Amino acid sequence: MKLGNSSKLGLLLLMAPLLIWLFALILLPHVDMFFLSIREKVAPRVYQTSMANYMEFFNEPLYWNTFARTAVMSILTTAITLLIAFPISYYIAKMLKGRMKAFLFVLCLLPFWVSELVRTFGWMILLRETGIVSSTLQWMGVVDGPIEFLYTDATILVGLVYSSMLFMVVPLVSTLESLDDSYIEAGYDLGGNGFTVLREVVIPHAMPGIVSGCIVVFMLSLGNYLTPVLLGGKDSLWFTEQIYAQFITRFNWEQGAAFGFLLLILSSLIVWAGLKLSRQTLSETMG
Amino acid sequence: MANGADVSEFDLECSNLTKRFGGFTAVNNISFNIPNGSFFSILGPSGCGKTTLLRMLAGFLEPDEGDIRIKNRSMLGVPPNKRPVNMVFQHLALFPMMTVAENIAYGLKRQGVPKAEIAVKVQSALDRINLPDAGPKRVDQLSGGQKQRIAIARCLVLDPDVLLLDEPLGALDLKLREHMKVELKQLQSQFGTTFVYITHDQSEALVMSDQVAVMNNGVFEQVGDPQDLYYNPKTAFVAGFVGDTNRWKGVVKATSGSEVQVATDDGLTLTATGIGQGCKTGDAVDIFVRPESVALSRSADALSGMENRLAGQVKNVLFNGANSRILVQDPTNGGEIMVTLPQTGEFNDLRAGQDLHLGWKLSQAKCFAQEAGKASGAEVA
Numbered sequence: 001m002k003l004g005n006s007s008k009l010g011l012l013l014l015m016a017p018l019l020i021w022l023f024a025l026i027l028l029p030h031v032d033m034f035f036l037s038i039r040e041k042v043a044p045r046v047y048q049t050s051m052a053n054y055m056e057f058f059n060e061p062l063y064w065n066t067f068a069r070t071a072v073m074s075i076l077t078t079a080i081t082l083l084i085a086f087p088i089s090y091y092i093a094k095m096l097k098g099r100m101k102a103f104l105f106v107l108c109l110l111p112f113w114v115s116e117l118v119r120t121f122g123w124m125i126l127l128r129e130t131g132i133v134s135s136t137l138q139w140m141g142v143v144d145g146p147i148e149f150l151y152t153d154a155t156i157l158v159g160l161v162y163s164s165m166l167f168m169v170v171p172l173v174s175t176l177e178s179l180d181d182s183y184i185e186a187g188y189d190l191g192g193n194g195f196t197v198l199r200e201v202v203i204p205h206a207m208p209g210i211v212s213g214c215i216v217v218f219m220l221s222l223g224n225y226l227t228p229v230l231l232g233g234k235d236s237l238w239f240t241e242q243i244y245a246q247f248i249t250r251f252n253w254e255q256g257a258a259f260g261f262l263l264l265i266l267s268s269l270i271v272w273a274g275l276k277l278s279r280q281t282l283s284e285t286m287g
Numbered sequence: 288m289a290n291g292a293d294v295s296e297f298d299l300e301c302s303n304l305t306k307r308f309g310g311f312t313a314v315n316n317i318s319f320n321i322p323n324g325s326f327f328s329i330l331g332p333s334g335c336g337k338t339t340l341l342r343m344l345a346g347f348l349e350p351d352e353g354d355i356r357i358k359n360r361s362m363l364g365v366p367p368n369k370r371p372v373n374m375v376f377q378h379l380a381l382f383p384m385m386t387v388a389e390n391i392a393y394g395l396k397r398q399g400v401p402k403a404e405i406a407v408k409v410q411s412a413l414d415r416i417n418l419p420d421a422g423p424k425r426v427d428q429l430s431g432g433q434k435q436r437i438a439i440a441r442c443l444v445l446d447p448d449v450l451l452l453d454e455p456l457g458a459l460d461l462k463l464r465e466h467m468k469v470e471l472k473q474l475q476s477q478f479g480t481t482f483v484y485i486t487h488d489q490s491e492a493l494v495m496s497d498q499v500a501v502m503n504n505g506v507f508e509q510v511g512d513p514q515d516l517y518y519n520p521k522t523a524f525v526a527g528f529v530g531d532t533n534r535w536k537g538v539v540k541a542t543s544g545s546e547v548q549v550a551t552d553d554g555l556t557l558t559a560t561g562i563g564q565g566c567k568t569g570d571a572v573d574i575f576v577r578p579e580s581v582a583l584s585r586s587a588d589a590l591s592g593m594e595n596r597l598a599g600q601v602k603n604v605l606f607n608g609a610n611s612r613i614l615v616q617d618p619t620n621g622g623e624i625m626v627t628l629p630q631t632g633e634f635n636d637l638r639a640g641q642d643l644h645l646g647w648k649l650s651q652a653k654c655f656a657q658e659a660g661k662a663s664g665a666e667v668a
Contacts, residue, residue: 186380188367189345190445191397200393204384 037257053258063242067262070239071270073153074221077160078214081168084161085213089172090202094181108169116163120230123159124150127231151233159227164220168213175209176202211278212285215271222267239263298323298481299344299449304353306339313339315505316353321449321483321498326475328492329485331502332528337485340502341451344483345374358448368397373442374451378458379434381426387413387437388422394445412444415477431459435467436474443478452484456491468494489529493517501525521563523655526575533581533624535574536657539566547654549574554620558594559652571657578612579627580651583634584644593646597624601641604628615643 040050057063092104111119126132127149137143149155179202187197203210228238243263246256275282299321306314313336321327329337342348344355346367355362362370373394381390391409400408413419416436421429429437435455442450456464456471472495475482486492492499493513500510501524509521520526527534537551547561549572559574566572576595584590587598599615602623611628626645628634637643 180378180380182376182378182380183382185345185347185367186374186376186382187393189372189374190394190441191368192393193368193397196397201382201384204382207384 033257033260036254037261039254041254053255054262056255057258057262063259066237066242067239067266069237070222071266073156073160074218075270077157077164077221078218080157081161081164081217082210082214085165085168085172086206086210089169089176092169093173093176094179094184105169105173108166111162112166116226119163120159120227123155123162123231127155150231151235153232156228156232156236156238159231160221160224163224163227164217167216167220171209171213171216172206175206179205207278207280208285211275211280214274215285218271218274219267222263296322298358299327299483300354300356300359301344302354302356304340304343304350304355306336306343306348306350312505314343314350317505317507318353319500319507319510321481324479324481325497326472326482326484326495328496328499329483329502330489330492330499330529331485331487333487335502336505337487337502338453341374341453341483341485344449345372345451346370371448372451373445373447374453375438375442375455377453377455379438379455381434381438381441383426385426386422387418387424387426387429390426390437391441391444394441398445408444412440416440416474432463432467432470435459436470439471439474443474443480447480449481449483452482454486454488456486456488464491471495493529499529501528503528520575520653523573523575523657526653526655527573530577531625532575532577534576535622537572537574539568539570539572539654542566542568546649547572549654551622553617553622555597555617555622557652558649559654560650561654563655566654566656572654573657575653575655576624576647576651578625581624581626581645581647583626583629584646585642587644590644590646594649595647595652597645599624599643599645601637601639601643603639604637613637613643615645 037053038049038051039047040052042048057067088108092101092108096104124131128134129146129148129150131149133149134143134147138146183201183205184197187201192200223240225238225240225244228236229241232238239259240263243256243259246252246259275285297320301320302318304314304317305312315336317340329340331337339348343350344362346362346365346369349363357371382393385393388409391412392405395405395408409422410419413421416439418433418436421433421437426434426437438455439450439452452471456467459467468491471482471484475495484492484495493516496513498510499513499516501508501516503524509516509525511519516525516529520529526532535549535551535553535555535557537549537555537557539547540550540556541548542561545561547559547566549557549559551557551574557574561572582590582593587596590596597615597617599617601613602616603614605612605614609630611630613626613628613634614623615626616623624645628637
């Protein structure tokens with residue numbers, strides 16, 4: 001399609017707020033961050049261009065171990081979220097009709113009315129040594145003394161899965177809703193059982209929703225700061241904590257910027273690998 | 288194929304099938320048998336229960352009462368994936384995430400057929416529907432008619448005892464639909480599989496079927512071959528629903544044998560053949576006369592052999608080639624009648640406003656008692 005001059009201008013004006021936003025809030029800080037990340041402090045107020053900040057990440061095992069751990073935990077979170085969200089989404093999209101459907105959907109949405117901080121504190125109230133779960137178990141006589149459920153990897157996973165659930169359910173429900181019942185019926189009619197219909201018909205159809213949900217959940221978990229810090233405590237070793245520490249605690253902005261870029265590059269690589277593995281393209285998934 | 292004593296001459300036998308949804312009876316005590324290898328249509332207006340009936344045959348619904356027997360084996364409690372029937376869905380439900388070949392292979396894979404054999408069977412199915420090169424194509428690359436054939440091939444490759452078709456031609460445009468009617472019939476005789484076809488389109492049912500059941504309000508009004516339904520309707524609904532027809536409401540004035548004298552509400556006196564019970568003197572009745580069974584003439588004498596004669600004025604000529612019709616109005620009472628224009632050339636110069644004589648034989652006018660509160664086909668259609 002060829003646009004006339006006036007419609008080109010119209011398009012430009014329409015896009016202007018988005019372009020300004022992208023430029024000012026995304027592009028500009030990243031360019032600045034990039035220049036920050038490639039300079040090295042050689043003396044007070046004396047800097048030179050070098051890759052030392054990046055090399056630091058690979059030379060110091062703590063950093064890349066933390067990154068690997070964050071990535072693995074995020075992948076695990078994504079997988080668990082998918083496993084829990086898929087049946088829920090299927091139930092909402094295919095089994096329910098009318099008001100029940102809207103009701104359950106809102107029920108999934110409801111926790112997001114309050115801030116992440118409050119929700120995470122909710123988990124702490126439940127899981128801490130003097131918390132509800134611990135005291136209930138003691139009252140029931142299952143355990144003798146108080147139990148600390150907080151500050152373990154499992155707790156971090158629970159918190160992350162909980163806070164990512166909605167971002168998996170929404171794309172799944174919308175792709176599953178677009179699956180006509182007759183495909184499922186045809187799947188059974190031609191001799192398939194529940195498992196084969198799921199594998200051959202439902203999942204291939206829901207693939208774009210699965211992949212986009214997974215990308216969003218993975219990115220959110222990887223970039224999450226609050227949940228790992230509050231539920232995981234000092235030993236949570238989340239990569240965003242390292243970035244925070246460089247920027248705020250150690251006031252080493254150069255190192256923090258390099259870590260930020262590494263997080264961006266490595267997470268993009270993981271998403272790209274995931275797309276390749278599931279044979280999806282980004283345009284298919286987001287379109 | 289089974290052999291021995293348990294071979295039935297019927298592929299599908301249904302007895303006293305009933306299905307209720309809450310207080311609503313969708314299918315009401317229907318019994319029928321479908322002979323091996325025949326094309327059986329269920330024709331009815333939307334909401335008559337035909338889809339419910341089909342879904343019970345496929346196994347997606349369980350009947351509340353009655354039995355479904357396929358090749359003499361009861362299907363009660365047998366899930367859809369274990370029944371020897373397959374269904375062509377209204378919108379075909381070809382899997383969009385698979386190629387054409389994968390679609391056809393889907394059912395064979397589920398049966399555990401070896402891979403090499405699947406490939407052979409898929410190719411031979413594609414050959415039989417004249418789409419030998421369609422295998423690697425994606426479903427959305429096919430035309431409407433091709434999708435139709437693939438959907439049928441996907442079922443027939445499984446060699447089902449009965450193939451169910453749920454108005455599969457509904458989504459096609461008129462020309463393709465006409466073409467597919469012939470093609471479906473050919474496919475059916477080529478494969479020799481029993482087809483159960485549901486439709487609301489009487490022309491589809493009449494053209495393709497060996498037997499047609501006309502369904503209304505959850506019951507079969509009449510089961511018969513297409514000619515029988517068209518020429519000898521047993522109920523007012525069938526007379527009104529199958530084919531086009533003129534219809535008058537009236538009251539019976541006199542009867543002799545099956546011959547009924549009726550005074551219509553718009554003031555005509557007609558003689559008709561009474562069908563069924565209830566055409567007694569004083570009864571409210573409907574009279575049906577098909578547009579093509581009315582003879583036209585410019586002089587009254589030529590029609591003297593007909594029991595019913597009318598004189599009227601041409602109100603409108605609805606020219607449509609071979610299906611041209613005229614609307615004739617009786618000037619005394621304003622009653623109108625639709626008549627098919629004979630294509631013998633004699634009436635080609637007919638124009639609105641001209642006078643004309645009409646006549647039809649006693650046997651061409653069917654008289655049915657009106658049933659209180661029951662919708663008749665002519666209104667539904």
